[in-house]
Amino acid sequence: xxxxxxxxxxxxELAHPVINASGTFDAIAARRAFGDALAEQFPFAxxxxxxxxxxxxxxxxxxxxxxxxxxxINSIGLPNKGLERYLxxxxxxxxxxxxxxxxxxxxxxxxxEVAQLVSAFAEREEVAALELNVSCPNVETGLMMGAEPGxxxxxxxxxxxxxxxxLIVKLTPNATDVAAVARAAEDAGAxxxxxxxxxxxxxxxxxxxxxxxxxxxxxISGPAVRAAALAQVYSVSRAVKIPIVxxxxxxxxxxxxxxxxxxxxxxxxxxxxFRDPAAGAxxxxxxAGLAANSDVxxxx
Amino acid sequence: MSERTVAPFGRRAARVLDRRxxxxxVVLRCADPEGPRPQGGQxxxxxxxxxxxxxxxxxxxxxxxxxxxxxxTGPGGTELEFLLEDVGPGTKRLCELGPGDExxxxxxxxxxxxxxxxxxxxxxxxGGVGIAPLAIWQDELGAATPALLGFRxxxxxxxxxxxxxxxxxxxxxxxxxxxxxxxxxxxxxxxSPAAVVYTCGPPPMLEAVRALCAERSTEAQLALESGxxxxxxxxxxxxxxxxxxxxxxxxxxxxxxxxxxxxAIVAGAGH
Numbered sequence: 001x002x003x004x005x006x007x008x009x010x011x012x013e014l015a016h017p018v019i020n021a022s023g024t025f026d027a028i029a030a031r032r033a034f035g036d037a038l039a040e041q042f043p044f045a046x047x048x049x050x051x052x053x054x055x056x057x058x059x060x061x062x063x064x065x066x067x068x069x070x071x072x073i074n075s076i077g078l079p080n081k082g083l084e085r086y087l088x089x090x091x092x093x094x095x096x097x098x099x100x101x102x103x104x105x106x107x108x109x110x111x112x113e114v115a116q117l118v119s120a121f122a123e124r125e126e127v128a129a130l131e132l133n134v135s136c137p138n139v140e141t142g143l144m145m146g147a148e149p150g151x152x153x154x155x156x157x158x159x160x161x162x163x164x165x166x167l168i169v170k171l172t173p174n175a176t177d178v179a180a181v182a183r184a185a186e187d188a189g190a191x192x193x194x195x196x197x198x199x200x201x202x203x204x205x206x207x208x209x210x211x212x213x214x215x216x217x218x219x220i221s222g223p224a225v226r227a228a229a230l231a232q233v234y235s236v237s238r239a240v241k242i243p244i245v246x247x248x249x250x251x252x253x254x255x256x257x258x259x260x261x262x263x264x265x266x267x268x269x270x271x272x273x274f275r276d277p278a279a280g281a282x283x284x285x286x287x288a289g290l291a292a293n294s295d296v297x298x299x300x
Numbered sequence: 301m302s303e304r305t306v307a308p309f310g311r312r313a314a315r316v317l318d319r320r321x322x323x324x325x326v327v328l329r330c331a332d333p334e335g336p337r338p339q340g341g342q343x344x345x346x347x348x349x350x351x352x353x354x355x356x357x358x359x360x361x362x363x364x365x366x367x368x369x370x371x372x373t374g375p376g377g378t379e380l381e382f383l384l385e386d387v388g389p390g391t392k393r394l395c396e397l398g399p400g401d402e403x404x405x406x407x408x409x410x411x412x413x414x415x416x417x418x419x420x421x422x423x424x425x426x427g428g429v430g431i432a433p434l435a436i437w438q439d440e441l442g443a444a445t446p447a448l449l450g451f452r453x454x455x456x457x458x459x460x461x462x463x464x465x466x467x468x469x470x471x472x473x474x475x476x477x478x479x480x481x482x483x484x485x486x487x488x489x490x491x492s493p494a495a496v497v498y499t500c501g502p503p504p505m506l507e508a509v510r511a512l513c514a515e516r517s518t519e520a521q522l523a524l525e526s527g528x529x530x531x532x533x534x535x536x537x538x539x540x541x542x543x544x545x546x547x548x549x550x551x552x553x554x555x556x557x558x559x560x561x562x563x564a565i566v567a568g569a570g571h
Contacts, residue, residue: 029533063568
C-alpha cells in the first residue's frame with residue numbers, strides 16, 4: 001500500500017500520514033513570515049492548532065528555551081488568546097488560509113472547562129476534529145488528568161456526548177502506565193490517541209546554578225525523546241484498537257516509518273519544524289520514497 | 301509600517317563565497333541566488349549544512365538567528381553578509397566555515413527598521429557584534445548617516461570599518477573615546493535633538509540608549525536579541541516584555557519601537 005495514498009484518521013481524509021504536533025507550528029504567524037508560499041507548500045496533511053484554553057494566557061516568563069545536544073527543553077506555558085478571541089479572530093483567518101483539515105487542540109483546568117471548550121467547537125464545520133490536551137492538573141482533584149485512567153474516563157464520559165466530531169486524546173508520557181490511560185480513553189469513547197507529549201525536564205543556568213527556565217521545569221522534545229516515543233506508541237498500540245497519532249523526535253522518513261510500524265496510523269512532526277518549517281513535507285516525501293522502494297505494508 | 305519582505309518557504313542551501321576576519325569578528329559572505337533582498341534589520345536563521353547536531357551528539361541543535369550585515373543584488377541574485385563572533389557552540393561552528401562550504405538558511409524574517417519621518421535625522425548607535433544591522437541600514441539611508449559605535453577593546457573596534465565614518469568608543473580606551481557609546485550619544489543629542497535613533501547591541505547598552513532617548517523624548521528603534529528556536533513564530537520561545545505584554549520577537553520584531561518598551565533587558569538574551 002503506497003503511503004502517499006490518502007489516509008483515514010477517524011473519518012478525516014488526509015492526503016498523507018504526516019501532520020504537525022500541537023504547539024510547534026503557528027499557521028497565522030507563518031503566513032506573515034512566508035506569505036502565499038505557506039499555503040502553496042503547506043507541509044502537513046492536517047493542521048493541529050496550539051492549545052486553546054477558556055481564558056487568555058500570557059504563558060510563562062522568559063527564558064523559555066534551553067538547547068540540548070539532541071533537542072530542547074521548552075517552558076512556554078500555553079500562551080493563547082483564549083476561546084472567545086480564538087473563535088472570532090483565529091478561526092476565520094485559519095479557515096481562509098489552510099489547504100488541509102483543521103484540528104483544534106483544547107485544554108481545561110477542570111472537566112467543566114473542557115466541556116465548555118468542546119461545546120464551543122462542536123458545531124463548527126471548519127473544525128475537523130478536537131484534540132484534548134490532558135497534560136495538566138485537574139484543579140478539582142489535584143490529579144494530572146492524563147496521568148490517571150480514572151481521570152481520563154471521567155473526562156471523556158462528560159465530553160463525548162457533546163460533539164459528533166472525532167476526539168483525539170493527547171497523552172502525557174509522564175504517567176505510570178500510559179497504556180492503561182489509553183485504554184480508559186478508548187473505553188470512554190475517544191476516537192484516537194496521540195502521543196507523546198514532551199517529557200518533563202529542567203536545566204540550570206551554568207553561571208548562577210539557578211533554574212534557567214522561567215517556568216523552572218519544561219518539556220523535552222526533539223531527537224532526544226524519539227526512543228521513548230517509539231516505546232510508548234508500541235505499548236499503546238497493543239492496548240487499544242483506535243488509531244494512534246505518533247510523535248516524538250521525527251526528523252526523517254525512516255523515523256516516521258518506525259512509528260508507523262510500531263502501530264501509529266499517522267505521525268506528527270514537531271521540534272524539527274523549528275529547524276526547518278518545511279520539515280513535514282520532507283518527512284512525507286522521504287516516507288513515500290521508503291514505501292515505494294520496499295515491500296512495506298503496515299497500514300491497517 | 302513598511303510591508304515586510306517575506307521569506308521563501310523552507311530552509312535553503314547557500315554557498316559560502318568568502319570568509320574574512322575583521323578584528324575579533326568573522327564576516328561570512330554567501331550566495332542566496334533565489335532569495336529576496338532583505339530589509340535592514342531583518343534576520344536569518346543559520347545552520348552549517350555539515351556537522352551541526354546529530355554528529356557527535358553535541359550542541360548545536362537549533363539554528364542561530366543573525367541580523368543581516370549587508371546585502372547586494374547582482375546578476376547572480378542576492379549575496380548576503382553576516383557578522384559572527386565565536387561565543388558558543390553555534391557561532392563557533394559558523395565561524396569555521398569557509399569558501400565552498402554550505403550554510404542552510406531561512407529568511408529574511410521579522411520586521412526591520414522603519415525609515416525616519418520627514419525632518420528627522422537618523423542616527424545609528426551600535427555595540428559589539430550588534431553593529432550588524434546598522435551597516436545594511438546605513439547602506440539604505442546613505443553613507444553620510446552618522447554612526448556611533450561602542451566596543452570592548454581595539455580588536456573588536458576593528459568592526460567599525462564595516463560602517464562609513466563611524467565614531468568609536470572603547471571600554472578600555474584603546475581606540476576612540478574612552479568610555480561608553482551612550483556618552484557619545486548624549487553629546488550628539490545635545491547638539492542635534494531632532495533625531496531618530498536606530499540601535500542594536502548588548503542588552504545593558506540597549507537599555508542605556510532606550511533610557512536616554514526616553515528621557516530626551518527622542519524616537520528610537522531597537523533591534524533586540526532573544527534566544528530563538530524557529531524564527532517564524534512557531535515556538536513562542538523568544539518572547540520579550542512590552543507595555544502590552546509578552547510578544548514574539550521573531551514576528552513582532554526584532555526591531556521594536558522604543559515607545560513599546562519599558563526595558564530593553566530580555567531574560568536569557570546573550571546566552
